[in-house]
Amino acid sequence: MRTLRGRALFFxxxxxxxxxxxVYPVVNxxxxxxxxxxxxxxxxxxxxxxxxxxxxxxxxGFARGFPYGALVHNVMWIVIHLPLTxxxxxxxAVILREIRGGAIVKSxxxxxxxxxxxxxxxxxxxxxxxxxxxLPSLMSIxxxxxxxxxxxxxxxxxxxxxxxxxxxTPFSMILYSAGLETIPDYVYEAAVIDGASPMRAFFAITxxxxxxxxxxxxxxxxxxxxxxFDIVYVATMGGPGGASNVLALQMYMYAFxxxxxxSAAVVATLLMLVALxxxxxxxxxxxGEQP
Amino acid sequence: xxxxxxxxxxxxxxxxxxxxxxxxxxxxxxPFLGVFMxxxxxxxxxxxxxxxxxxxxxxxxxxxxxxxxxxxxLGQGMYNSLRVAVPATILPLIVASTAAYGxxxxxxxxxxxxxxxxxxxxxxxxxxxxxxxxxxxxxxGAVDSYVGLVLxxxxxxxxxxxxxxRNYFTTVPxxxxxxxxxxGASDLRVFLQIVVPMSLPxxxxxxxxxxxxxxxxxxxxxxxxxxPDKLLATQRVPLLRGVYxxxxxxxxxxxxxxxxIPIAVFAIMQRYYIRGMVGWTSK
Numbered sequence: 026m027r028t029l030r031g032r033a034l035f036f037x038x039x040x041x042x043x044x045x046x047x048v049y050p051v052v053n054x055x056x057x058x059x060x061x062x063x064x065x066x067x068x069x070x071x072x073x074x075x076x077x078x079x080x081x082x083x084x085x086g087f088a089r090g091f092p093y094g095a096l097v098h099n100v101m102w103i104v105i106h107l108p109l110t111x112x113x114x115x116x117x118a119v120i121l122r123e124i125r126g127g128a129i130v131k132s133x134x135x136x137x138x139x140x141x142x143x144x145x146x147x148x149x150x151x152x153x154x155x156x157x158x159x160l161p162s163l164m165s166i167x168x169x170x171x172x173x174x175x176x177x178x179x180x181x182x183x184x185x186x187x188x189x190x191x192x193x194t195p196f197s198m199i200l201y202s203a204g205l206e207t208i209p210d211y212v213y214e215a216a217v218i219d220g221a222s223p224m225r226a227f228f229a230i231t232x233x234x235x236x237x238x239x240x241x242x243x244x245x246x247x248x249x250x251x252x253x254f255d256i257v258y259v260a261t262m263g264g265p266g267g268a269s270n271v272l273a274l275q276m277y278m279y280a281f282x283x284x285x286x287x288s289a290a291v292v293a294t295l296l297m298l299v300a301l302x303x304x305x306x307x308x309x310x311x312x313g314e315q316p
Numbered sequence: 317x318x319x320x321x322x323x324x325x326x327x328x329x330x331x332x333x334x335x336x337x338x339x340x341x342x343x344x345x346x347p348f349l350g351v352f353m354x355x356x357x358x359x360x361x362x363x364x365x366x367x368x369x370x371x372x373x374x375x376x377x378x379x380x381x382x383x384x385x386x387x388x389x390l391g392q393g394m395y396n397s398l399r400v401a402v403p404a405t406i407l408p409l410i411v412a413s414t415a416a417y418g419x420x421x422x423x424x425x426x427x428x429x430x431x432x433x434x435x436x437x438x439x440x441x442x443x444x445x446x447x448x449x450x451x452x453x454x455x456x457g458a459v460d461s462y463v464g465l466v467l468x469x470x471x472x473x474x475x476x477x478x479x480x481x482r483n484y485f486t487t488v489p490x491x492x493x494x495x496x497x498x499x500g501a502s503d504l505r506v507f508l509q510i511v512v513p514m515s516l517p518x519x520x521x522x523x524x525x526x527x528x529x530x531x532x533x534x535x536x537x538x539x540x541x542x543x544p545d546k547l548l549a550t551q552r553v554p555l556l557r558g559v560y561x562x563x564x565x566x567x568x569x570x571x572x573x574x575x576x577i578p579i580a581v582f583a584i585m586q587r588y589y590i591r592g593m594v595g596w597t598s599k
Contacts, residue, residue, distance in 0.1 A: 028502075028503065031502065031503055031504065032418065032422050032503055034504075035414050035415055035417060035418035035422070035503070035507075036414075036415050036418050038411045038414065038415070039411045039412060039414070039415035039474055039478065040415070042411060042467070042470060042471040042474060043434065043437065043471055043474055043475075045452070045471070046445070046449065046452075046467060046468050046470075046471035046472070047437055047440070047445060047471050047472065047474075047475075048437075049448065049452075050444070050445035050446075050447075050448035050449050050452070051440065051444050051445060053447075053448040054444050054445065054447060054448060057447065057448075117340055120333050120336055120337055120340075121337060123333055124330075124333050124334055124337055126337075127337065129341075130337050130338075130340060130341045133341050133344050133345050134340065134341070134344045135582075136344070136348055136579065137344065139528060139575075139578045139579055139581075139582045139589075140532075140575050140578070140579075141531065141532035141534070141550055141574055141575060141578065142532060142534065143532070143534045143550045143553050143554065143574070144550075144553060144571040144574055144575045146554075147351070147553060147554075147567060147568070147571045148347045148348065148350075148351050148571065149347070151347070151350055151351055151354065151564065151567075151568065152346075152347045152350060154562075154564075156363060157354065157362050157363060157365075157366065157564055158350075159346060159350055159365075159366075159367060162365060191343075191344065191347065196593075199590065199593060199594065200593075200594060203590075203594040223329065248439060251441070252441045252442070252443075254534070254535055255534045255535070258534070258554075259553070259554050273441065273443055273535075276443040276446070277443070277446070277535075277538075277539075280446060280447050280450075280539075281446075281450075281538075281539060286447045289443075289446070289447055290447065292443065293441065293443040293444045293446070293447075294444070296441040296443055296444065297439075297440055297441060297444045300439045300440065300441060301436065301439055303439075304436070304438075304439040
């Protein structure tokens with residue numbers, strides 16, 4: 026009995042902190058999302074209301090261009106970012122393993138990973154600035170007028186997506202690098218003896234053997250992009266005119282600028298549901314490795 | 317490096333790999349280099365292009381300007397950030413390791429289910445707790461105080477630290493602990509005197525990652541801390557940009573100062589950082 030009570034004490038501090046500062050707030054947010062901004066219980070009615078706001082989804086965008094609404098911007102961000110991050114990370118990991126000095130290049134690339142995202146936002150804003158940035162300057166050489174790319178509706182979101190790719194690819198590169206170490210050399214040696222070309226070895230051995238890593242990379246990248254906030258807040262504040270707005274930022278605006286906790290709760294709950302849905306395959310593998 | 321290159325078999329393909337690697341290094345370096353150059357050069361030179369060196373008068377004035385900025389002195393912000401990041405690293409490490417040990421060693425009903433539920437919390441967006449957390453802290457009179465922020469960071473860090481530490485504990489051989497228990501040592505004694513000393517590498521990995529995340533956090537600080545003298549370093553960076561035009565020198569210097577801490581931690585603890593990063597996602 027005494028050991029039982031002693032053993033319970035191992036869990037009490039953690040469970041108490043989680044209950045008060047994570048679980049209760051989550052339940053409370055879901056509860057808040059069922060009420061309209063006027064305080065009326067609407068169950069899912071509020072979701073329809075919030076999703077039809079132009080800052081969330083703006084169908085006029087399809088005729089006129091940006092903004093399309095935060096929801097569409099997040100989807101675009103994920104669709105563009107996901108394959109590029111995974112592909113670039115894999116290619117870089119493979120190449121940098123082959124060459125002398127690859128470790129140094131890896132360290133340089135990895136700087137993006139340890140940079141606070143607020144600073145990342147400043148760096149991107151600087152990179153794309155019409156007066157001092159190198160990218161608009163390079164583009165002007167080929168005749169594209171020099172302008173601050175984050176300040177125009179048609180380029181703001183794409184600039185941020187490009188920047189986020191630069192900041193996040195180190196993550197997939199490092200996971201793929203670790204994954205490559207698990208592929209035994211003799212597999213490649215056998216392929217070489219059989220006369221396989223490097224390209225064929227890459228697609229027939231490397232890619233399939235790294236499939237579990239790819240699963241993790243895709244999941245974690247999806248979650249990161251879904252929750253993206255800091256770099257948007259710092260570089261564009263979702264502007265101009267909402268052209269680079271995203272869900273996490275819109276939630277913040279609802280909650281702490283417009284003091285509309287219920288609309289904010291709807292956005293947060295949607296983010297959570299998507300995040301959970303995306304992570305289910307990863308949970309399965311967690312369960313699979315239980316002792 | 318492998319003895320035999322798989323993808324670099326001919327001379328030309330080797331050269332191609334080096335060219336691609338060099339380009340990648342350049343692409344990833346240039347944005348950092350730009351901000352660094354802007355931080356050590358007068359604005360007049362930066363406006364002509366930080367990559368041009370006809371004139372080059374490096375100065376530390378921007379760093380002094382950011383550190384003692386009239387509206388948002390970054391020196392104070394760095395001190396504040398440390399005051400949050402250190403306790404917000406130590407507290408969850410203690411709490412999470414203890415519970416993680418319980419999940420690794422004790423048997424009880426619904427153990428795995430409870431652990432799965434806690435792991436699932438890792439995927440939550442911070443937006444999901446923002447409004448209730450603000451209200452709870454206001455109720456406790458802990459809004460705009462570091463106690464509240466540290467508690468939230470601690471709770472938020474628990475799921476992944478528990479996951480990471482439990483995975484580590486399951487790899488530690490159990491025989492030594494059992495021998496100690498036969499000799500009459502209590503669970504707590506076994507944990508503190510045998511398990512913790514054996515787990516210091518894992519603790520270091522978790523500490524490095526948690527510290528960097530708390531240091532880099534912006535969102536939680538944004539909603540919980542707002543007095544000008546209490547703002548953390550990350551909150552002050554956007555305030556350095558200036559009023560009428562963007563003061564790139566001071567803004568860049570401030571950015572460099574704030575990112576120096578995680579870069580230094582990474583440089584010193586690289587091995588633990590990578591192990592934490594990789595072990596945490598794909599075991």
